[in-house]
Amino acid sequence: MSICAAVGVGYEVGDATLLHGVDLAVAAGDFLGIIGPNGAGKTTLLEVLAGELAPTNGLVEIDGCDIGEITLRELSLRRAVLPQHHLLQFAFRCLDVVMMGRYPHEGSEAEARAVADRVMIETDTAHLADRLYPTLSGGEQTRVSLGRVLAQSTPLLLLDEPTGSLDLRHQELVMGTLRDLAETGVAVVAVLHDINLAARFANRIMIMDRGSVRAIGSPDDVLRPEVLGPVYGIDVTVVRHPEIDRPLILPIGDDGRAG
Amino acid sequence: MRHLSITALFASLALALVAVIGLGLAMGAVEIGPPQVLGILLGHIGIDTGIDYSSTQDAVLWSIRLPRVALGVAVGAALGVAGAAFQGIFRNPLADPHLIGISSGAALGSVVAVLLLGGLVGSVAGPIGGITGGLGAGMAVYVLARHEGRTEVVTLVLAGLAVAAIGSAGAAFLSVAADDARLGSVLFYSLGSLSVATWDLLWMTLPFVALAVIALPLTARRLDLVLLGEREAAHLGVDVERTRILVVGLATAAVGASVAAAGAIGFIGLLVPHGVRLLAGPGHRVLLPASAIGGAVLVVLADVVARTVALPLEVPIGLLTAMVGGPVFLMLLGRTRREHGGWG
Numbered sequence: 387m388s389i390c391a392a393v394g395v396g397y398e399v400g401d402a403t404l405l406h407g408v409d410l411a412v413a414a415g416d417f418l419g420i421i422g423p424n425g426a427g428k429t430t431l432l433e434v435l436a437g438e439l440a441p442t443n444g445l446v447e448i449d450g451c452d453i454g455e456i457t458l459r460e461l462s463l464r465r466a467v468l469p470q471h472h473l474l475q476f477a478f479r480c481l482d483v484v485m486m487g488r489y490p491h492e493g494s495e496a497e498a499r500a501v502a503d504r505v506m507i508e509t510d511t512a513h514l515a516d517r518l519y520p521t522l523s524g525g526e527q528t529r530v531s532l533g534r535v536l537a538q539s540t541p542l543l544l545l546d547e548p549t550g551s552l553d554l555r556h557q558e559l560v561m562g563t564l565r566d567l568a569e570t571g572v573a574v575v576a577v578l579h580d581i582n583l584a585a586r587f588a589n590r591i592m593i594m595d596r597g598s599v600r601a602i603g604s605p606d607d608v609l610r611p612e613v614l615g616p617v618y619g620i621d622v623t624v625v626r627h628p629e630i631d632r633p634l635i636l637p638i639g640d641d642g643r644a645g
Numbered sequence: 646m647r648h649l650s651i652t653a654l655f656a657s658l659a660l661a662l663v664a665v666i667g668l669g670l671a672m673g674a675v676e677i678g679p680p681q682v683l684g685i686l687l688g689h690i691g692i693d694t695g696i697d698y699s700s701t702q703d704a705v706l707w708s709i710r711l712p713r714v715a716l717g718v719a720v721g722a723a724l725g726v727a728g729a730a731f732q733g734i735f736r737n738p739l740a741d742p743h744l745i746g747i748s749s750g751a752a753l754g755s756v757v758a759v760l761l762l763g764g765l766v767g768s769v770a771g772p773i774g775g776i777t778g779g780l781g782a783g784m785a786v787y788v789l790a791r792h793e794g795r796t797e798v799v800t801l802v803l804a805g806l807a808v809a810a811i812g813s814a815g816a817a818f819l820s821v822a823a824d825d826a827r828l829g830s831v832l833f834y835s836l837g838s839l840s841v842a843t844w845d846l847l848w849m850t851l852p853f854v855a856l857a858v859i860a861l862p863l864t865a866r867r868l869d870l871v872l873l874g875e876r877e878a879a880h881l882g883v884d885v886e887r888t889r890i891l892v893v894g895l896a897t898a899a900v901g902a903s904v905a906a907a908g909a910i911g912f913i914g915l916l917v918p919h920g921v922r923l924l925a926g927p928g929h930r931v932l933l934p935a936s937a938i939g940g941a942v943l944v945v946l947a948d949v950v951a952r953t954v955a956l957p958l959e960v961p962i963g964l965l966t967a968m969v970g971g972p973v974f975l976m977l978l979g980r981t982r983r984e985h986g987g988w989g
Contacts, residue, residue, distance in 0.1 A: 438876060462882030473874040476738075476927035486870055490882045534873075538881070
């Protein structure tokens with residue numbers, strides 16, 4: 387059974403249709419990468435799946451229940467959300483921030499601490515534990531926030547650009563951690579800007595454009611020039627990654643110098 | 646900066662509170678030494694210490710200074726804890742009850758209630774009017790400052806300024822319309838003073854303050870999560886809207902009651918939580934109770950200064966806190982601008 391499903395989901399604000407007829411099912415162990423150009427509706431979809439926005443059409447289900455029927459409290463045990471922007475401006479220590487992710491579990495301080503210590507190693511933030519969150523760099527803040535989300539220990543993760551402002555090494559680390567989590571049965575849904583990162587780590591890719599799903603399937607099925615070209619409005623070529631069995635997407639320059 | 650340990654923080658605050666209470670009881674026009682203070686206090690709870698004191702000293706201490714100091718503790722605790730709570734729930738370190746218009750709304754409410762019901766400063770009409778006025782102002786500022794589910798810093802401060810101006814103008818208008826006998830009460834609420842403290846007034850104020858001081862810390866963890874962002878708090882299972890109503894309601898009632906008893910005393914709710922955050926970090930489990938004690942210390946201390954610095958005159962305490970608080974607020978504004986790259 388799918389952990390999270392969208393059935394004919396639409397979302398409209400005023401005259402604008404941000405989502406249109408989105409169907410989606412995510413099962414335990416899935417690592418779904420959502421890609422698409424700016425304004426495609428990726429973040430809106432994530433907010434609808436998180437239960438933050440009520441769809442104006444269709445239905446979102448978590449574990450087979452209409453998400454609108456699930457209390458905030460119950461929802462916080464079933465899914466965790468990493469927003470794209472991190473707003474905390476008060477000087478909490480990073481360890482405190484990560485431990486906040488344990489709030490829904492109502493466990494002991496010691497248990498929260500143990501979980502926090504573990505996820506801070508997974509996100510390579512253990513050395514930041516005593517640092518004050520607002521003093522971190524953007525990439526460090528993203529990793530600490532991801533640590534808070536992982537500390538929530540939910541079967542479903544909804545992540546908006548978990549690799550945003552991360553350096554190359556930490557992109558690999560975070561994506562590897564997410565893939566490992568998926569292999570243990572967590573369902574991961576991540577909006578990703580880097581197509582090649584999505585191609586390498588996600589086992590399913592969804593391509594969105596103007597509020598609709600253009601393609602969904604394995605990286606090899608959907609990451610094809612004839613699909614990506616029209617969506618992004620540029621010509622691309624797809625080659626094999628020289629080291630691993632995944633597609634590698636390269637833009638073709640049209641200015642006569644590159645390409 | 647390394648934060649102070651919780652034990653060290655509360656121990657120093659408790660010590661400071663005992664010290665300023667002692668100071669508040671011993672200082673004044675009638676000389677009462679520390680031994681006499683002790684003798685009179687113990688005498689009233691039925692313990693004969695054999696310390697010699699006059700009946701004047703007894704009357705001054707028991708009927709004037711003690712209720713005044715106790716009211717100072719209550720008012721300061723209310724302003725401190727409410728300031729910390731407003732700043733948390735609005736995610737804005739500048740949300741002081743005075744600045745966001747709640748104090749002047751409460752002051753106007755108290756003035757109206759006192760004038761309409763023909764009562765005097767210190768009557769039961771005060772707290773009712775104060776709380777109603779505070780809630781009205783709070784709701785007005787809140788509705789004005791909300792935009793698409795967010796409370797904007799600039800709009801909050803500006804809406805607060807506008808509501809505060811309307812409140813002050815209302816009180817000023819009433820002061821023009823009022824006869825001489827009632828003019829005093831208008832000024833009293835605008836400037837702030839602990840001079841009318843009585844046991845009755847204390848008992849009227851205390852329940853609202855006690856409720857806030859006890860109940861607000863129960864929302865501490867939720868307030869911490871709200872600081873992450875309202876969406877993030879909701880993701881973690883916090884009903885932000887309900888928490889907001891609860892926190893704003895408790896804090897406003899405490900501020901309203903304190904304004905009704907002692908007028909609008911500014912900047913305590915801004916300075917104290919800010920100081921505590923620097924010493925112990927922003928976590929509300931420590932911040933809320935520590936701000937209550939810190940507020941009490943500061944108000945009792947300011948009152949001692951207010952009534953002794955220009956003897957035989959008494960300086961309104963609100964004037965004193967504004968003189969110190971104004972510059973500190975400007976400093977905070979400047980810092981906020983530097984850190985966030987704008988006034989937003």
